[in-house]
Amino acid sequence: MGCSKWRAGFNFGHLKAQSKLSVFLTMIIIFTYLFYCLSGYCESLPRPVYDQQTTFINKILGLNDGLEQQKLDPHKNSSPGSVVRELPGFDSVHSLLQGNDHELRPDNNISIANNFGSKTFPQAIIIGVKKGGTRALLEFLRIHPDVRAVGTEPHFFDRFYDNGLEWYRNLMPRTLESQITMEKTPSYFVTKEAPRRLFALSRHTKLIVVVRDPVTRAVSDYTQTLSKQPGLPSFQSLTFRNSTTGLIDTSWSAVRIGIYAKHLENWLHYFPLSKFLFVSGERLVTDPAGEMGRVQDFLGLKRVVTDKHFYFNQTKGFPCLKKPEGSSRPRCLGKSKGRPHPQISPEVLLRLREFYRPFNMKFYQMTGHDFGWD
Numbered sequence: 001m002g003c004s005k006w007r008a009g010f011n012f013g014h015l016k017a018q019s020k021l022s023v024f025l026t027m028i029i030i031f032t033y034l035f036y037c038l039s040g041y042c043e044s045l046p047r048p049v050y051d052q053q054t055t056f057i058n059k060i061l062g063l064n065d066g067l068e069q070q071k072l073d074p075h076k077n078s079s080p081g082s083v084v085r086e087l088p089g090f091d092s093v094h095s096l097l098q099g100n101d102h103e104l105r106p107d108n109n110i111s112i113a114n115n116f117g118s119k120t121f122p123q124a125i126i127i128g129v130k131k132g133g134t135r136a137l138l139e140f141l142r143i144h145p146d147v148r149a150v151g152t153e154p155h156f157f158d159r160f161y162d163n164g165l166e167w168y169r170n171l172m173p174r175t176l177e178s179q180i181t182m183e184k185t186p187s188y189f190v191t192k193e194a195p196r197r198l199f200a201l202s203r204h205t206k207l208i209v210v211v212r213d214p215v216t217r218a219v220s221d222y223t224q225t226l227s228k229q230p231g232l233p234s235f236q237s238l239t240f241r242n243s244t245t246g247l248i249d250t251s252w253s254a255v256r257i258g259i260y261a262k263h264l265e266n267w268l269h270y271f272p273l274s275k276f277l278f279v280s281g282e283r284l285v286t287d288p289a290g291e292m293g294r295v296q297d298f299l300g301l302k303r304v305v306t307d308k309h310f311y312f313n314q315t316k317g318f319p320c321l322k323k324p325e326g327s328s329r330p331r332c333l334g335k336s337k338g339r340p341h342p343q344i345s346p347e348v349l350l351r352l353r354e355f356y357r358p359f360n361m362k363f364y365q366m367t368g369h370d371f372g373w374d
């Protein structure tokens with residue numbers, strides 16, 4: 001009897017310990033779940049792979065702005081860059097740091113803390129032109145607290161249209177009501193289907209075109225291709241269809257892109273001129289604050305980005321961003337922006353200038369703005 005009493009007491013104690021343990025374990029599970037939710041892992045919408053990847057890398061490195069700084073100036077090899085090298089997915093992050101921004105890559109504009117707001121289609125897009133200064137404009141705009149932009153070129157309205165609208169929207173950073181979403185893909189301006197496709201999505205999108213003297217633009221375009229294909233034929237041989245007659249080869253994209261009037265005509269079938277802002281690529285270099293003032297007005301933003309933000313970097317030969325608060329270094333664009341051009345014979349440049357003149361005049365007339373290229 002005494003023995004069974006003792007056994008019952010023992011079983012009861014055992015049961016009590018078991019239930020305490022299970023309460024304890026349940027609490028651990030609940031706290032872990034809550035912790036993960038608060039860290040943003042419980043979002044119902046799956047985030048794009050590059051977003052998760054960047055978040056992961058940034059979390060490990062404790063980076064956010066640091067990565068941005070490196071992307072803007074890949075010459076500066078600070079130590080976090082060498083840590084990135086050892087992480088999975090380094091290749092894609094590294095190519096972003098090289099300043100070559102033509103493909104879809106991780107977007108370092110997406111803050112790790114930003115689980116607020118929602119992903120919306122862009123209200124404004126920098127649609128062109130290639131080598132016009134589109135990266136500089138986007139990076140300058142990204143300083144504005146009311147602008148959030150995809151750092152990479154989504155190429156939705158030209159290459160990836162079949163991926164569907166949800167794919168496109170998911171690439172966007174989250175924005176609050178007061179903020180605008182932006183992206184830049186310079187090839188949209190010369191893509192025949194782009195205006196029709198964008199119009200089908202929204203006729204209210206504001207369109208920014210950074211234009212640059214088409215002759216310098218063509219040389220800049222050629223320089224970029226040459227940097228990837230060192231065996232490329234000379235600029236001169238690609239420019240002329242027939243060198244004796246001096247007939248220009250308009251099928252060469254470096255030449256064709258500069259016929260701005262023709263591309264604009266295509267866009268004007270869908271969007272009125274009031275939806276466009278034409279930014280001078282030249283003035284973006286000589287007077288970035290002035291050009292940024294026009295852009296901010298056009299976007300309905302407070303003029304936050306001013307001359308206080310810029311300084312002229314003598315070594316680079318271009319304006320750079322002054323160091324942001326809390327950061328140790330000023331920011332210049334990467335080495336693929338503002339690189340030296342090869343010497344081209346003055347006769348070839350003159351012939352090209354003559355070729356573009358009537359198209360430029362037409363473009364000035366259409367936009368009501370003389371860009372002074374002639």
Ligand SMILES: Nc1ncnc2c1ncn2[C@@H]1O[C@H](COP(=O)(O)OS(=O)(=O)O)[C@@H](OP(=O)(O)O)[C@H]1O
Nearest residue numbers: 130131132133134135136220318319333337338339
């Ligand atoms: N602040 C600043 N820093 C560096 N570079 C600047 C800047 N502002 C404008 N630019 C000019 O931008 C040219 C590259 O244009 P994009 O960014 O539109 O090129 S791309 O189409 O995205 O490849 C690039 O062309 P290149 O000089 O031929 O390299 C620059 O002239």
